[in-house]
Amino acid sequence: MLALLSGALFLIPVIFIGFRKKIEVRRQRFLRPPGALPEKEFKKQCIGCYKCATACPNDCIEMAGFEYGEDNVHTPVINPRNRGCIQCMICTQVCPTGALQEISTDEIDILEHAKMGLAVVDESLCFSFFGRTCGVCYRACPYPGKALTVGLFEQPTVNADYCTGCGLCEQACIHMPQAIRIVPNIDKV
Amino acid sequence: MKKIPKIQILRYLSLFLVIAFFVFIPMSNWYANLKISYNNSRLVGLSDGNIKSMIYHALDWFYTFFENPVTTATSNNGSLWAYTVFGIPISDPLGLLSELISSVHFPIKYFLGGLIPYVLAIIFGRFFCSWLCPMVVINAVSGKIRKLLIWLHIPLLEIKIPVQTRGVVFFGGLILSYVFGMWTWHFILPYISFTHEIFSLIIFQSFTIGAYFLLAIILFEIAVIPGQYCKSICPTGFLLSMIGKFRVVRLKTETSKCTKGCHDCYDVCPVDLYPKNNELSSCHLCMKCVSACPIDNINISSNLKKSEKSEKK
Numbered sequence: 001m002l003a004l005l006s007g008a009l010f011l012i013p014v015i016f017i018g019f020r021k022k023i024e025v026r027r028q029r030f031l032r033p034p035g036a037l038p039e040k041e042f043k044k045q046c047i048g049c050y051k052c053a054t055a056c057p058n059d060c061i062e063m064a065g066f067e068y069g070e071d072n073v074h075t076p077v078i079n080p081r082n083r084g085c086i087q088c089m090i091c092t093q094v095c096p097t098g099a100l101q102e103i104s105t106d107e108i109d110i111l112e113h114a115k116m117g118l119a120v121v122d123e124s125l126c127f128s129f130f131g132r133t134c135g136v137c138y139r140a141c142p143y144p145g146k147a148l149t150v151g152l153f154e155q156p157t158v159n160a161d162y163c164t165g166c167g168l169c170e171q172a173c174i175h176m177p178q179a180i181r182i183v184p185n186i187d188k189v
Numbered sequence: 190m191k192k193i194p195k196i197q198i199l200r201y202l203s204l205f206l207v208i209a210f211f212v213f214i215p216m217s218n219w220y221a222n223l224k225i226s227y228n229n230s231r232l233v234g235l236s237d238g239n240i241k242s243m244i245y246h247a248l249d250w251f252y253t254f255f256e257n258p259v260t261t262a263t264s265n266n267g268s269l270w271a272y273t274v275f276g277i278p279i280s281d282p283l284g285l286l287s288e289l290i291s292s293v294h295f296p297i298k299y300f301l302g303g304l305i306p307y308v309l310a311i312i313f314g315r316f317f318c319s320w321l322c323p324m325v326v327i328n329a330v331s332g333k334i335r336k337l338l339i340w341l342h343i344p345l346l347e348i349k350i351p352v353q354t355r356g357v358v359f360f361g362g363l364i365l366s367y368v369f370g371m372w373t374w375h376f377i378l379p380y381i382s383f384t385h386e387i388f389s390l391i392i393f394q395s396f397t398i399g400a401y402f403l404l405a406i407i408l409f410e411i412a413v414i415p416g417q418y419c420k421s422i423c424p425t426g427f428l429l430s431m432i433g434k435f436r437v438v439r440l441k442t443e444t445s446k447c448t449k450g451c452h453d454c455y456d457v458c459p460v461d462l463y464p465k466n467n468e469l470s471s472c473h474l475c476m477k478c479v480s481a482c483p484i485d486n487i488n489i490s491s492n493l494k495k496s497e498k499s500e501k502k
Contacts, residue, residue, distance in 0.1 A: 006350050007357025013376040018369035043371045044292035049270040050388050054215050057222040065398050074375045096271040096299040
């Protein structure tokens with residue numbers, strides 16, 4: 001009886017976080033690393049081993065704290081405003097459990113499977129829509145001319161078929177607050 | 190001055206190596222990333238005199254012994270849950286079981302790594318707990334602090350937690366991880382938190398929230414439950430002692446030879462076992478009783494040899 005009681009006492013953090021998961025929590029926007037499973041399965045399979053965070057050559061993958069929601073603690077996240085993903089796909093190759101599905105460095109493979117989110121241009125903020133040519137996001141994009149195309153005054157338009165949501169455009173955007181932002185795939189569900 | 194026996198020095202060395210290894214992993218990954226991205230010492234040279242550039246040059250020297258420095262550096266990766274040592278994957282036995290339960294899914298890479306600790310547990314039992322687990326270091330430090338506080342006449346509690354608690358934590362944690370569909374162990378296992386803290390300190394230059402839990406456990410160890418985490422709460426210890434119930438290597442005492450009224454082995458045992466009567470259900474193989482015995486009566490024996498002898502008879 002005493003054992004049950006003291007055991008339950010040590011499981012309190014788990015129970016707390018587990019129940020918090022069911023309540024809608026205001027949290028910071030984040031992306032999962034490329035090749036991540038759908039959010040529900042990802043949370044089941046990710047063990048928080050830090051392999052992807054140590055292997056990331058760009059240091060863009062960080063292990064989440066409470067600011068990303070209690071249930072996401074110790075899972076890999078990318079904050080595109082701090083640093084975007086450079087699409088090297090090393091994290092998908094080191095993942096031991098398959099929470100990040102393996103993707104080769106082939107461009108066709110990346111465009112097909114590494115869908116982290118979708119870039120959205122806010123035309124009321126973007127410099128180029130007010131006659132001041134900027135084009136920084138176009139130059140930061142890893143697939144220029146495919147994912148991002150520029151028109152008159154370098155006004156950017158996003159092509160959803162090619163955009164992987166890597167966040168490099170958001171990192172590069174010189175307007176504050178950013179005129180181009182990534183809408184993460186996990187928020188759609 | 191008491192003389193420290195040789196086997197204890199070996200044990201401390203292995204503990205030190207484990208902690209050094211988990212400091213070394215993130216550093217070598219960081220080194221490899223620098224090496225790949227710049228491939229010259231120009232950028233490192235900009236920060237000369239810095240600790241980071243010192244580490245870089247030290248690792249650069251270290252990796253000259255290997256044919257391919259970058260691939261060797263990146264082949265060491267991970268934390269205690271799942272890591273690779275020079276390309277060989279090793280994973281935590283508890284993490285493996287929990288992975289199987291929380292997601293009905295069988296990642297082969299991960300489970301192959303789990304074989305090594307399971308086989309070692311079948312042979313040696315809970316040897317992990319006193320030869321490899323960083324918790325031993327935390328325990329030793331908090332024990333020293335407790336002694337100091339008692340010497341300063343500060344009143345401290347001592348509550349005995351029943352041993353069955355670890356079973357409750359083990360099964361409760363597994364059930365909860367299935368019910369909530371998420372990973373549950375980050376806030377229960379201090380040895381995992383410890384390695385995570387080392388990692389985030391080196392890679393992100395910050396602590397994670399696991400540090401609060403680690404601090405809480407250390408304070409508890411000092412003030413309320415001295416040395417009882419490993420004995421009666423740790424779920425990994427429960428799993429390992431279940432696997433190692435019929436372990437091959439174990440300690441054995443010839444009770445008939447024992448001096449009457451001698452309790453030296455009982456006094457030094459960190460998990461309150463009684464080697465004199467061969468009550469060694471969850472033995473850590475820390476060898477403290479072996480060196481404490483005044484007549485060298487406790488010996489390492491194996492089940493295999495015994496069975497051979499009985500066959501001969």
